[in-house]
Amino acid sequence: MENIEHNPTLAEAANAFLSNLPPQERSKTQAEISKFVRWLGSSRQVQDVNPVDVASYGEQIIPSAVKPLKSFLTYIWQKGFSKINLAPHLRARKTSSKTAILQQSSQVRPTLTAQGYARLKAELTSLKNQRSQVIEEIQRAAADKDFRENAPLAAAREQKSYLEGRIKELEATLNLARIVEEDRDTSRAKVGDTVVLRDLSSGKEFIYTLVDPREANPARGKLSVASPLGRVILDKEKGQTVEVDAPAGTFRCHIDNITRANEQEQLQANRR
Structure with a gap:
């Protein structure tokens, strides 16, 4: 898997990194690497990732996620995919601080662009459709009476829990959201600019x-x-x-x- 171009996308670099790990370590690392790549954009070239991107992501993760991500960032630097060693820029917030920020954010009325409001509304519709499909999967999986090793049932329930949490989050955001005013003063940078x-x-x-x-x-x-x-x-x-x-x-x-x-x-x- 090392045979990749010198200017790979994040997805290509992640696949190369994971392919070199022992199976047991790969299974523990893959989820965190995948979330990081999705957040930054899987088709984004590694050389375009900057320290601010990495530092921003660090504010959203728990301390246990830092180690595998730093290993990946060190890998892309050592391979020459990135001119900057991005690993030192990744630092997770303390859990207490992160929780406080999330609670504070949830109490503030969100200000969205018109495009952002439409995108979140479309996502809500899509997630509700997915939830209906997952409920059907749960019903089919539950028909298997052996619950001890029923992986499909466990996976479907986990997916349903995630979907319902995200649906509630989106509904709350859309109900409270105000749209950015287009005719406001723009001498200073505001949301939507x-x-x-x-x-x-x-x-x-x-x-x-x-x-x-x-x-x-x-x-x-x-x-x-x-x-x-x-x-x-x-x-x-x-x-x-x-x-x-x-x-x-x-x-x-x-x-x-x-x-x-x-x-x-x-x-x-x-x-x-």
Whole structure:
């Protein structure tokens, strides 16, 4: 599995990493690696992953997830897939702090972009359909009277529990959500704005749309305003330089441009 191109996607690098592990270690590691890859985007090239991405992910995981992920990040650096050793930038929050943040987030009325609201609504519909299918799977699996080693039944019940939790979360978010106002002042970066950043150390450009944590999706360039980078960009103006504190040091970025969602749509329409 080592025969992969020098600029692989995250999915390709993860498959290569996992294929080199002993079977027992692979089974313990695969779930965490898969979640990390999905969160960042499986088709995203490894060289495009930056320290801020890794630090942001670290805020969402428990300490036990750090070790396998650091092993993977060290692997992609040693193989030359990444020019930066990203492993030092991964650090899990303490459980108590993470719990407090989640509780605080759940009490704040979410502010979503129109696109984000529509996407979450579509996800809710899809999950409800999936739940109906899983219930049927549970009924079929339960017909097997030997519950001791009924793996399909256990898997279906676990999936149903996950779906119901996510459905409740989405319903609460959509019921409370307010949509970003398109005609507001955009001299400062707000939720829904697209921000062009330039890393002052490397000169590399990054484009993010600032979104509520519930709408965050790094694979699509949706940056949570609760993430380390999102927090320092929020309410800043074009031309300002911001500093992002990460476990391995401080990164300085320049805000090259800020545009609203409707301005982005107009630009895309003009290009057609």
